[in-house]
Amino acid sequence: MxxxxxxxxxxxxxxxxxxxxxxxxxxxxxxxxxxxxxxxxxxxxxxxxxxxxxxxxxxxxxxxxxxxxxxxxxxxxxxxxxxxxxxxxxxxxxxxxxxxxxxxxxxxxxxxMDHVRLPLPRTxxxxxxxxxxxxxxxxxxxxxxxxxxxxxxxxxxxxxxxxxxxxxxxxxxxxxxxxxxxxxxxxxxxxxxxxxxxxxxxxxxxxxxxxxxxxxxxxxxxxxxxxxxxxxxxxxxxxxxxRLHRAPAAPKVAGRYDPMTGALHADQFAPVCAHLLSITALTGRPMSLLLMRVDGIEAMRVGPPPLGNGHLMRLIGEAIGEGLRTGDYVVRTNDHTFAVLTPGAAHQAGMQVASMLRARVEALGLARDGVSHTLCIGVATTPQDAQSVPDLVQIAEQRLSSARQAGANRVVGMFAG
Structure with missing residues (x-):
């Protein structure tokens, strides 16, 4: 029993x-x-x-x-x-x-309440x-x-x-x-x-x-x-x-794009990345996230043309945008950071795209007061690294931090580039 x-x-x-x-x-x-x-x-x-x-x-x-x-x-x-x-x-x-x-x-x-019910065998x-x-x-x-x-x-x-x-x-x-x-x-x-x-x-x-x-x-x-x-x-x-609380209002922007660099606004990153991740889950294809930060930016908060802060970011944004594959997305996530989403790119392909973009920015020869403005890039790939937006960003941020600690002008993924 x-x-x-x-x-x-x-x-x-x-x-x-x-x-x-x-x-x-x-x-x-x-x-x-x-x-x-x-x-x-x-x-x-x-x-x-x-x-x-x-x-x-x-x-x-x-x-x-x-x-x-x-x-x-x-x-x-x-x-x-x-x-x-x-x-x-x-x-x-x-x-x-x-x-x-x-x-x-x-x-x-x-x-x-009182109702007239139909008589049934089980009430x-x-x-x-x-x-x-x-x-x-x-x-x-x-x-x-x-x-x-x-x-x-x-x-x-x-x-x-x-x-x-x-x-x-x-x-x-x-x-x-x-x-x-x-x-x-x-x-x-x-x-x-x-x-x-x-x-x-x-x-x-x-x-x-x-x-x-x-x-x-x-x-x-x-x-x-x-x-x-x-x-x-x-x-x-x-x-x-x-607890229940009112979500903060989304920032108001004049369109989807950053007028200075032509990249997508930062508030477009989460929905675009989530949409691409849902597609990768359906199709089984990978996607790489390239998180990149401009080197030497801390030494240059403001500055006049020809290489002021805004002018510098515009040049770098244009170089990144011109180097993308068809179907890739670039987002300016904050003042000195860009994110590139590469649907269909496995990790090795994502590393190759990152190395190409790093080389394009390096070839611009952007420097001021002896400081070169190049890119450090962290690469994370779904599904092997993560399968959600927060987790994928976290892995990319960790690898970007490793690239910056190793020195300027670096690419770091599952292995250093």
Missing amino acids: YLNNFLLILGEMAIYFGAMLALFRARHLIGIGAFFCALGATHFLEAYLSVAFYVRLPFGLALSPGSAVLFSGKLALLLLTYIREDAPMARQPLYGMLLGNFIIILLVALLA LDVAFLGKFAALMVWGSLLLFLECLVMFALYERLSRRFHCGLWLSVSLTLLLGLTIDQIAYFTALHLTFGIPFSAGIGGWVGKLLAAVIYGGVITWYLTRVEALPAGRGRSLREVWNAM
Whole structure:
């Protein structure tokens, strides 16, 4: 009997978490909305099973697949979303489920009014449905709190205490699931009379699920998608990233292009890069990002023609633009930095483009007061370096920094150029 129950739990874990991971991985093809919809669709079943379905365990204990499998898996998937996509993305299903459950409360309240109903063999128990909807609202509120604590704890464990990935993820899930079991089971016991043996068994099941799901997430972040660099946030910073607030208004620009250099404006970089990354995910073709900074610019803040600051950037921008391939994009990301996006260029091809652009600027012979104004360039390529805009930029910035530390007029990618 117990063996069949264990196999049931393991089978539900494999089906649920495997399917949800596949949807999460497919977000670059079909969008993350499909993953969030599937996450919300299982929310009702998860809550219903925690009220109505428990399997027996040894020592007189019991657990529900709704808690041990579905809820534990949902918490693990939200943590994965935070790690890969950051807090503004991870908060979206939390607010969606919370608001959806409040809507259910209002709809159930309307059903509780006097109506002339059609006699049916099985009638609706409005009182049960009302208590069940209130339980779902309570669970959604707890979920937000647990995610807030978990995200901050993960940052602390992985960045400050330098715990391994599996240990950081597993300990984070253990704490989140323990908080949930105490608060959520108390409501289950008081509202629906679920016995304490089920509470203890459910807690044990959640602890085991945390270890298993932690191992699967560790495998996913080491074998399927690379672990992004840490953000090192405190609890307050996580809260600021999770709470609702008005996004800052986009800067107003007179068109898409920088009038001085002819390159795209800085505010065009993120949407253009994201669009190109979505195309690379669909087609399987690579793309290289070339992040370049003008050497010697610190010694020349202002200056008159013929080689003032603005004149210098115009000459360099023209040289970069004339050296691009058809289909490449150049963006002036700030006063002294350009970014070039090269769709279809593998890393070696991106390095060749970077070396060619470096040589073109060097050939201009731009110098003032004994300081040559050349380019240092960092090259990063998707998919091997990163698969999101922030991660790709971060790798390119690291390699640009390495190029500048090595000296002026350098190109650095996976290897120095």
